[in-house]
Each structure stands twice: as C-alpha cells, then as structure tokens.
Amino acid sequence: MSGSSPMAAKLLANVYPRVPDFYTLINEQCALVSEAMEALVEYMGGDQSKGALIGDLEKKGTEVKNRSMYVLNKSFATPMDREDIYRAITAIDTVLHYANTTIQEIGFFKLSPDQHMLDMARILSEGTDALKLGFAKLGTNPAMAEDDALAVRKSERNVEKAYRKALSNLFQPEIHLEKIKLSKEATVEGRVMGAVTEIFKRRELYRHLSNAGDQIAKAGSVLHDIVVQVS
Numbered sequence: 001m002s003g004s005s006p007m008a009a010k011l012l013a014n015v016y017p018r019v020p021d022f023y024t025l026i027n028e029q030c031a032l033v034s035e036a037m038e039a040l041v042e043y044m045g046g047d048q049s050k051g052a053l054i055g056d057l058e059k060k061g062t063e064v065k066n067r068s069m070y071v072l073n074k075s076f077a078t079p080m081d082r083e084d085i086y087r088a089i090t091a092i093d094t095v096l097h098y099a100n101t102t103i104q105e106i107g108f109f110k111l112s113p114d115q116h117m118l119d120m121a122r123i124l125s126e127g128t129d130a131l132k133l134g135f136a137k138l139g140t141n142p143a144m145a146e147d148d149a150l151a152v153r154k155s156e157r158n159v160e161k162a163y164r165k166a167l168s169n170l171f172q173p174e175i176h177l178e179k180i181k182l183s184k185e186a187t188v189e190g191r192v193m194g195a196v197t198e199i200f201k202r203r204e205l206y207r208h209l210s211n212a213g214d215q216i217a218k219a220g221s222v223l224h225d226i227v228v229q230v231s
Contacts, residue, residue: 020071020072020075020078022068022071022072022078022079022080022085023079023135023138023139025064025067025068025071025089026068026085026088026089026092026135026138027132027135027136028064029061029064029065029068029089029092029093029096030092030128030131030132030135030136031132032057032060032061032064032096033057033061033092033095033096033099033128033131033132034125034128034129034131034132035057036053036054036057036058036061036096036099036100036128037095037099037121037124037125037127037128037129038125039053039054039057039099040054040099040102040103040121040124040125041118041121041122041125043103043113043121044113044117044118044121045113045118046113051103051107054099054100054103055100055103057096057099057100058096058097058099058100061092061093061096061097062093065089065090065092065093068085068089069086069089072085072086072089079139079230080138080226080229080230081226081229084222084225084226084229087222087225088135088219088222088223088226091215091218091219091222092131092219094215094218094219095128095131095212095215095216095219098208098211098212098215099212101208102205102208102209102212105204105205105208106205109201109204109205111198111201111202111205114202116162116165116166116169116170116206117166117205117206117209119162119165119166120159120162120163120166120206120209120210120213121209123155123158123159123162123213124155124159124209124212124213124216126151126155126158127151127152127155127156127159127213127216127217127220128216130148130149130151130152130155130220131148131152131216131219131220131223133145133148134147134148134149134151134152134220134223134227135223138223138226138227138230142226142227142230142231143227143231145223145227145231146224146227146231148223149220149221149223149224149227150220152216152217152219152220152223153217153220153221153224155213155216155217156213156214156216156217156220159209159210159212159213159216160210160213163206163207163209163210163213166202166206167203167206170199170202170203170206171199
C-alpha cells in the first residue's frame with residue numbers, strides 16, 4: 001500500500017517471501033536445448049557451421065543452469081517441489097550437453113554425418129520441442145502439459161527404433177564389401193581394417209544419439225511428475 005514504510009515492507013517480505021520465477025528459468029533452458037537440437041539437425045544435414053553454434057548454446061545453457069541452481073539454493077519458497085525443480089534443471093542441461101558431445105564425437109572420429117544420424121537428430125528435435133512446449137504450459141495451464149510429456153517419451157521410443165534400424169544397416173556385409181573395393185588403401189588388410197574401424201565408430205555415434213533420447217525421456221518424466229503435482 002502507498003503509506004507503508006520500508007520497515008513494514010521488509011517485515012512482510014520476511015513473512016511472505018517472494019517466490020522466484022522458476023518457470024521462466026526452466027523455459028529459458030528449454031529454449032536453448034530446442035535451438036541446439038534444431039542446429040544439430042542442420043549439422044547432420046550438411047551445415048557444418050552449426051557445430052560452433054551448438055557449442056555456444058551449451059555454454060549459455062551452463063550459465064542458465066548455474067544461475068537457476070543458485071536461485072534454488074537461496075530460495076525459501078518454490079512454486080513446485082524443490083527436488084523436481086532440481087531434476088528439471090539437471091535433466092535439461094544434460095540433454096544440451098549431449099547435443100554438443102555428439103558434435104565433438106563426430107570430429108574426434110573424423111566421420112561425416114549419414115542419413116541415420118539425421119533421422120535420429122530430427123526425432124530428438126521433436127522431443128525437445130515437445131519438452132519446451134510442456135514446460136511453457138506449467139505456469140498457466142499445467143494439465144495441458146501432460147500431452148507434451150507423452151510426446152517427449154514417444155520421441156525416445158522413436159529414437160530407439162531409428163537406432164535399431166541404423167544398426168541393422170550398419171552390419172550388412174555387402175555394404176562394407178563394396179566400400180572395401182572402392183577403398184584407396186594399398187593392401188587388402190588395410191581396406192578391411194578401415195571398414196571395420198568405421199563400423200565401430202558409427203555404432204558409437206548411433207549409440208550416443210540413442211542415449212540422448214534416453215536423457216530427453218528423463219526430462220519428460222520430470223515434466224510429468226510436475227504436472228501431477230501442480231495440476
């Protein structure tokens with residue numbers, strides 16, 4: 001009220017402490033991870049410049065995560081269960097980390113993205129988009145976020161299907177026999193070793209993308225738990 005003194009305002013603040021806007025903080029994280037997955041799709045589609053963008057987005061995500069954790073640790077009151085806020089912050093950050101480490105592994109193994117990687121990246125992007133939509137609804141209409149939580153978990157199942165399809169294709173001997181014939185290695189042993197090495201490298205990348213789907217599903221489960229609690 002207009003006539004209240006600073007001392008009275010301070011007393012009221014102590015009795016009724018301001019609840020931090022964790023909805024906005026989590027939405028900021030979700031926006032970053034959604035953008036990173038969109039960039040990952042473009043990277044897998046041939047735009048190598050998106051790799052640097054994903055790295056920058058992960059750094060921003062770490063800053064947001066650290067800020068959110070600081071606010072959480074200092075907060076007396078929260079709009080939802082404190083443990084669920086912690087789980088949401090860490091789960092979303094882990095998804096963003098997976099986007100960047102995927103790029104790092106591709107560089108480390110000196111691989112070029114293939115159609116299977118692109119397919120899995122597209123599904124992961126769908127999952128993070130659903131995650132973004134779901135968390136955005138928590139502050140206004142949490143019950144409606146359950147459909148998004150289901151979509152997030154469905155994306156994990158679809159990534160797993162794409163992963164199995166990728167492995168099935170990867171271990172077809174005739175494909176690698178053709179590559180061995182076209183290889184520029186001087187010896188047969190060198191050509192065979194090159195083909196076998198690439199099989200294991202690509203399998204590792206497929207597995208990494210599949211694990212990213214698992215992490216998105218964990219974030220979706222946190223979203224579901226919060227929906228149950230606040231709706």
